[in-house]
Amino acid sequence: MKITPFALERYFAKHEFTAPYLLCCSDCEALTMSDLLTLADESSLRLWQDLKLGYTESMGHPLLREEIVQLYDSITPNEVLVTVPEEGIYIAMNNLLQQGDHIVVTGPGYQSLSEVATSLGCNISFWMPKWEERNGWQFKIEDMLCLVTKNTKLIVINFPHNPTGCVLCEAEMNKVVEIARERNMSIFSDEMYRYLEHDPSLRLPSVAEIYEKGIALSGLSKSFALPGLRIGWLISKDKTLLQSCAYFKDYTTICSSAPSEVLGLIGLRAKEQILKRNIEIISKNLNLLDTFFNRYAHLFAWHRPLASTIALPKLLINKPVTSYCDDLIEKSGVMLLPAPLFGLDDQYFRIGFGRKNLPEALARWEAHLC
Ligand SMILES: Cc1ncc(COP(=O)(O)O)c(C=O)c1O
CATH class of the missing domain: 3.90.1150.10 (Aspartate Aminotransferase, domain 1)
Structure with a gap:
């Protein structure tokens, strides 16, 4: 490759x-480390002190997955696969795409959201925001719609968006899902900045909660100030897709780092x-x-x-x-x-x-x- x-x-x-x-x-x-350990409750502190530095469960520590689902309204622990955030993109793209597929990706963006697909031989169209002198960057749904063809397999979105900080409103997000559902396309939603809405009322449900062919990425690197833990996760209600992502992970990292999982658990319990x-x-x-x-x-x-x-x-x-x-x-x-x-x-x-x-x-x- x-x-x-x-x-x-x-x-x-x-x-x-x-x-x-x-x-x-x-x-x-x-x-x-001391900031984080100060936030630890008694039981997670015990997990930290008694931690055995062995391999961990491939899907992710069960307690960590239980804590991750608290960030959502309707996700269950068996719909979560713990990965390194960047690894989650790599794994998901490899499972969703094949050579020759067309995908639509929000741009300008975090390079791996398009580059992994390019390396797999896919054709990319970028859904670009427009710079408006009065309002700054704006993503328009009609611009995305123009890019969709009958060969489009996947829509890749990233809201809140790196690098513009843009978000979609609920109606716009529902429209993206509607467009995908009508055409039987999957959606990969990079939600690494979810929970950093400056007004919490702007926070939307995860795409994985509202679309049966949606898969979302999130993690501890941005919103939770713990990038060095390298803890992220993929969530999806598509059990077959999540299963094949888990099988793929056997060829990347197999399981997460045991200390990071427990520190991540402490962080999420103190979210x-x-x-x-x-x-x-x-x-x-x-x-x-x-x-x-x-x-x-x-x-x-x-x-x-x-x-x-x-x-x-x-x-x-x-x-x-x-x-x-x-x-x-x-x-x-x-x-x-x-x-x-x-x-x-x-x-x-x-x-x-x-x-x-x-x-x-x-x-x-x-x-x-x-
Ligand atoms: C949109 C987006 N997705 C994924 C990642 C990957 O996160 P990490 O660097 O923790 O693997 C980043 C990191 O900057 C990002 O901005």
Whole structure:
């Protein structure tokens, strides 16, 4: 199998561990071990202390799966397969697709959502949002509908969306499901940023809950501030599909890391505290960004997104955003992500607002603005 290098990961590999101000990350400020263990209840602390470092159950620790289903209204533990988040994409695409299939994928996006399919020999059409000067990025259902053909096998969506922070409303999501159901297409829904809606009333049910041919990915890396655990999950009511994904996992990781499963369980049992902390960081940072972009409205076009830890503002000066970001990181140590890494015009950049040092990063940026 041949696969194109992951542009965003390569860019991160170059700068992530040397640039002091990462103003582009999509995760929330990671919890420390002691933060997490402080949140543990007595029984999970005992699980942690008595943990045997053996292999674990391939579908995922039963207690972890029981905790995962609490994030949904109508998912049962046997509809959950624990995977590394990125691995979940790889496994699901390999089970859903064959050479020659056509798929529609939200773009610009997390590269593996399209790249794994490309490497399998599929044809991809990107459902792109439009940039509206008044409202920022907008996904239109009619644009998606135009891309669907009689050969379309799968719709891949990612809401809340990386990198724009867009969400669909309930009626739009129902329309996507209706389009898929009418044509007997599957939906893969990347829901890694679910629970980071800035207003909880915007949170939608998982696609796996509302569509019998839906499969959803989520995990602890973004909303739960635990990316280092490498814990995610696939959920689906399609038992045959989930079973074949589980069989495929025997060729990737077989089972998850035992310590990560127990730490993940501790995190999910303390989800209220963790989510509250993350939303507080995000809200404070968004207020600072509103002020910053207001002050520099002649340089940047900014629209506060409705969800997630990321947004994709526009650079208004006459300079390719890639050189702007290169110069900025060199002069100030502040890292932004130029949109060409997502296959988009050299005009937009991804900014991340889930980290605690955003105020310092903004101050550095302000000192080196042009
Ligand atoms: C939309 C989306 N899906 C999946 C992933 C993969 O998560 P992880 O890096 O924890 O494997 C990411 C990570 O950035 C993402 O943004």
